[in-house]
Amino acid sequence: IVRGMRVHVDQEKCQGHNRCVALAPDLFEVDDYGTAWVKGAGVVPEGQEEAARLALDNCPEYAITITDD
Numbered sequence: 180i181v182r183g184m185r186v187h188v189d190q191e192k193c194q195g196h197n198r199c200v201a202l203a204p205d206l207f208e209v210d211d212y213g214t215a216w217v218k219g220a221g222v223v224p225e226g227q228e229e230a231a232r233l234a235l236d237n238c239p240e241y242a243i244t245i246t247d248d
């Protein structure tokens with residue numbers, strides 16, 4: 180089990196604003212339909228925590244969530 184911070188995208192809410200990818204390209208990618216997905220099962224590598232929070236704060240659809248365990 181991998182512990183630590185993880186990002187999640189709710190594809191039902193995502194409208195393809197792309198800010199998550201612009202702010203945290205190591206954590207998010209967008210598919211051909213403009214829907215965002217997390218990379219690497221959403222595991223946030225050390226040093227990427229701030230980028231993850233930035234993406235969460237800047238998604239206009241509130242599609243991004245962060246869990247920390």
Ligand code: F3S
Pocket residue numbers: 188192193194195196197198199200209213214215237238239240241242243
């Ligand atoms: Fe979607 Fe929000 Fe990113 S709408 S593309 S999760 S900024």
